[in-house]
Amino acid sequence: MNRKSAVTIALLAISLLLGGSLSACNTVKGAGQDMKSAGKAIEKKAETEKTY
Template sequence: MTTTKKFALLAILGTLLGTSLTACNTFEGAGQDVQAGGRAIERSADNVQKKM
């Protein structure tokens, strides 16, 4: 394998690794947002139930 091909392969692998790590943080943040939304809905439902 030539030096240019090795460099290209390492660059591609590095990019994929960096992208996957960023995606993990993005999905974690999205999960936290959904969880916070669920808690807000639960609190609203509890408040409505108390008023009844």
């Protein structure tokens, strides 16, 4: 393997790692928003069902 192909492989690997980490950030953010929404729905239901 020559130097040029090694650099190309390294750049490709770095690009894939960066792309994967960026998409993971969006996934975690979306999951957090879903959990927040579910929590608000539970709070709302608890408020309507409380008897005191």
